[in-house]
Amino acid sequence: MFTGIVEAKGEIVSLTPKGGDVTLRIRTGVLDLSDVQLGDSIAVNGVCLTAVTLPGDGFTADVSGETLRLTTLGNLRAGSIVNLEKALTPTTRLGGHLVSGHVDGLGEVVSMKPDARSIRFDIRAPDELAKYIAHKGSITVDGISLTVNSVEGAVFSLNIVPHTQKMTTIAEWQPGSKVNLEVDVIARYLERLLMGERAAQSGQSGGISMAFLAENGYLKP
CATH class of the missing domain: 2.40.30.20 (Elongation Factor Tu (Ef-tu); domain 3)
Incomplete structure (x- = not known):
């Protein structure tokens, strides 16, 4: 999880294609990596990535083909500037809001x-x-x-x-x-809760409408 408060701007050093996906190498600049370990999460332009190596001046992360298709990471080039945020800890100030790093x-x-x-x-x-x-x-x-x-x-x-x-x-x-x-994320959970028992039915991935709200007593006549 993250807070959406950007800690530093980083620079894309390289994008290495590997079997249909990509390994990103990111130079993190002033971002303090002293408390980051292999396997930790870092948000890059809002996308949660896992640090797979820590070469000293930044980190590398593998980016799946799906992530490349569904986010702007597929448009990055060497030299692109990106927003960086380390995952929050129990003592982190929640200055923004709860962010999962999963782009919608x-x-x-x-x-x-x-x-x-x-x-x-x-x-x-x-x-x-x-x-x-x-x-x-x-x-x-x-x-x-x-x-x-x-x-x-x-x-x-x-x-x-x-x-x-x-x-x-x-x-x-x-x-x-x-x-x-x-x-x-609260809006997404609220939608699911409002579905009630319908949420357990196959094929129900949303579908909250004004008619549904009226039928279930959420709107006044």
Whole structure:
């Protein structure tokens, strides 16, 4: 688990194809690896990866073909800058929100514009994730815990303050940029709980609708 508070920016040193997947070597810069052991988890642009070697200036991690297809890691090149966060511990300050490092889908930056010293971004999420995104709720974008300022359909807005711009890869975002999205895990569990006994039926992976809520007494007539 992670908090979505980026600890450092790293640099991709190499991507080595291996039998259909890839081994990433990442230089971690100022990230303190003194307490990291082989097998520990590190989030790279919001994707939970396992450290398989620790060469001294960073770590390497194997990335499966599925992860390459479903996240932006497949678009990385040598020299790409990435957001890094070590897994949380029982004593970690939870400054963001609970993040699993399991990307739910790819979003696209629709627009950006100055807002005083901040930058306001509009990002379009996949339609199937829109129901999990709420005004003033939390969302993880490229591993960064952020607050949703507003939401209209599948497009949500973020207001990024100067500190966050400096400490993360957000300064590189442009309209058309693809970003990793992870919705708040609480929203996913709540959906499952609301299904009640239907959750045990084969083929039921979601399906909460206004009609379902009304039929089960969650909405007033």
